[in-house]
Amino acid sequence: MTHVLLSVSKLSKSYGDRRAVDGVSFQVLRGQTVGLLGPNGAGKSTTVGMICGLLASDGGTVLLDGEAVGQGQNAAKRKIGFVPQDLALYEELSALENLKLFGALYGLKGAPLKERCLAVLELVRLADRAQDKPATFSGGMKRRLNIAAALLHDPQLLILDEPTVGVDPQSRNAIFDTLEALKAQGRSLIYTSHYMEEVERLADHIVIIDHGKVLADESPADLYRRLPAQAALQVELADAPSEALTAALARQPGVTTVQQQGATLNVGLAAQDQASAVLRWLEGQGCRFLHFATARANLEDIFLNLTGRSLRD
């Protein structure tokens, strides 16, 4: 058995003359969580829609366990669970009745269906609300019920399209707990988001997508290694530093970059724990500080480094 569960190759789709997805390729290994990260309109939803066989592609292939996932019913598709951006629930049926209905679509019935419904409700932490209607649920609870529905047939790969948009913090945590439990069971996940903190928390591997193209396809550690600085120190001095001082600062150990704007210095650091040494050095040079702050580099910086633009533009 190969380690590769899903293989996406040169996937493309245009809407009219707009190329929404332009030759996207990446793989998902067994047990791996892949974060598909990109700004709004980058092509994430279109990509996952094609992976699930819900949207027809203009070109490219999607193989799951070596089998093509096309449109229509097929065995490969059954190994995928999909949680779309838009909720799909019957508001007037109870949570349990909703799941029974979805389970029946997968050919589950009788006692095994009931057992599966209760197990997935437990997994998304809605077991105590089984008899309640989604009409009485918060947005986050509805989202969790939708995740439960996608898990009924016990898929190998769960694909979630921006699952935390419009979700309250309590449900957000419950969703993360569910996904972490699935990871621990060895399931594979694809998680699309434009929230870098979420992708950082969950993903073993990150695919950054922009304008329908893959810009990076790496582990978080490798992505960070691309950055010129792993942390930043911002210091506001009482007086603007001399050019000689700024130049000498740039030569200090652990300092990767120095930018000066008036009395403010932005210092790139090879590691965050080098900030105190830099501050001591500045103090030794007779500098007085008004304010200073440090920040660890994040995926936002990586996106900025790759595209010259902010992820949230």
Ligand SMILES: Nc1ncnc2c1ncn2[C@@H]1O[C@H](COP(=O)(O)OP(=O)(O)OP(=O)(O)O)[C@@H](O)[C@H]1O
């Ligand atoms: N049905 C459609 N008809 C026409 N254009 C579309 C359609 N769906 C998406 N697009 C366009 O395709 C591009 C990619 O959209 P897509 O929804 O895949 O991006 P996304 O990264 O998922 O963004 P979002 O987070 O906003 O959903 C965008 O420019 C979008 O406007």
